Amino acid sequence: MTVRYLHVADDLRRRIMTGVIPADSMLPPEQELAIEYQVGKPTLRRALEVLQGEGFVEKFHGRGNFARQPFQRTTYLAGWRPADRGDGGGATGIEIAVQEVQARRYVSSLLKVPEGTPLVEYAILAEQDGMPRSWARVYLPAELSVTRLVEARSPWGDDITELLTSAGIQFVVTTERITARAPDAEEMRALRIAAWTSVLAIERSLIDISGRVVETILLTLPGDRAEVRLAAPAAFGTEAGR
């Protein structure tokens, strides 16, 4: 392998995994590491980017780089079931910001409403043990009376399903679309991740019993500490293909 930054990343990863560099301890300054590995600063930083994407390093501008053991992954259960409550048992927190907005093109197409339709937007940031776990924006037509939703909020931001149920809305169909991509600027800030950390982007739409799209959720999960699992059907039908 002729790529030096991968060499550096491999060695640092090994040192963190084996505890030579203890978890949660600060790494030596980048300049020192560069000298130690006999590489330039950009090369060393490239290596740290790799490790950051893998969850072994967390960077803080002005404070330092910190070794981490990759996080236990938050499980998002696709399908109709609410998100797993998580096994970590750590403290969870949630921040919700509500505002009225007008449907812009992307969201309006998902909600199947004209552009400019008044919507209520919930920006929901869920944390566990001080680490951001999910970042979601929820859009509902403003005509739906949803004041109760905020009061009925659960400790999980992505678990809007329960909120709606508790608000008395019956939905019958959900569609989910999952992609992997780089985070945008807002997601980087909310989830405290860098541009080269992959995220799982989940679009989920709920359709109520009358066929109306009740809400659309744009959920972003950091790739280094989240996974999607599928609720497995109990059995396979015999009429498999479409």
Added chain:
Amino acid sequence: MTVRYLHVADDLRRRIMTGVIPADSMLPPEQELAIEYQVGKPTLRRALEVLQGEGFVEKFHGRGNFARQPFQRTTYLAGWRPADRGDGGGATGIEIAVQEVQARRYVSSLLKVPEGTPLVEYAILAEQDGMPRSWARVYLPAELSVTRLVEARSPWGDDITELLTSAGIQFVVTTERITARAPDAEEMRALRIAAWTSVLAIERSLIDISGRVVETILLTLPGDRAEVRLAAPAAFGTEAGR
């Protein structure tokens, strides 16, 4: 915004989206672009990395950088249904390599067999219109007689479900786990993507009617041209929670 490479990326993206730089045409050499934007080469290359991750630029070492319109996404249908055949209608191709291997730790835990168990590994690369669309490795216990599988191969590498069915194996449960991460070296080569392109990593295990794990699939989809959709249940049960 004080970050110059994002400025450059924004401008180039606009030029490609609006057709000022036609799709499939070669971009000016990096040195020329650097001069045009009055930035250094590393800065310009950072901008190109961003666009590559978004699917607007494809890079070829020694040949040049090419403008692209982001690909129509290949849809992977999670759940039990075979993968969508794709709407592109373009030519599809598939390469399969088979070899016998011994179960290493990661795969052995997924298959629930001891380490060292003889396995058959299928490495499957699916292409459409000359672009790699999916890269999968399939592991089955060697004791299963699967010679027919290769003959019965479908044009979609990730569609092993049909292969198994046609081989007479009845499976009853599937589990799927989806994560987003950076590609490893092998995936970068097979899918022709760079280190900073996100991938959807899907682990799928099939369990047959006797409870045995029949196979495990490690499927990698390039984030810039694939998506996962959920087969929506026709209706929601009332006994929702677990």
Added chain:
DNA sequence: CAGTGGTCTAGACCACGCG
């Protein structure tokens, strides 16, 4: 203010593709 990471440059040198 001192120490840290973040961005950027100019240029050297290497690796690849193609004629």
Added chain:
DNA sequence: GCGTGGTCTAGACCACTGT
């Protein structure tokens, strides 16, 4: 061989954090 992208360096300068 030539033109292309890929990697790397040394150092300047900026921005953030905590004292």
